[in-house]
Amino acid sequence: MRRRNNRPGLVGTMARTAVIAGTATAVSTSVSSSMQSSAQAKALQEQAKMDAAVQRAMAEQQAAAPQPQVMAAPAPAPAAPAADDFLTKLTELSKLKEAGFLTDEEFAAAKAKLLG
Structure with a gap:
């Protein structure tokens, strides 16, 4: 609706401003x-280049590394005497108690079980 002097009224001005603001936002x-x-595509390209470089470096390193030789398994150690086994278990219990994993009662019960 036109007002005098060929200027739009308040509603017309508001409508035109809304159209301009909407266009600017879009x-x-x-x-x-x-x-x-664009930034994401560039980052993906850079990541692909880095991955390819890492794979090449790993392949070169693997190719340059000497192949491991297969060795026979060592023979099992002879069984330790029972006294050594008892002392080892008692030492382990003591370390567990000192570290706070066992209470005094639990330590005493486990020690009594070892003693038979």
């Missing part, structure tokens, strides 16, 4: 999205 969002997509 353009800004589009540009931002486009820039973000």
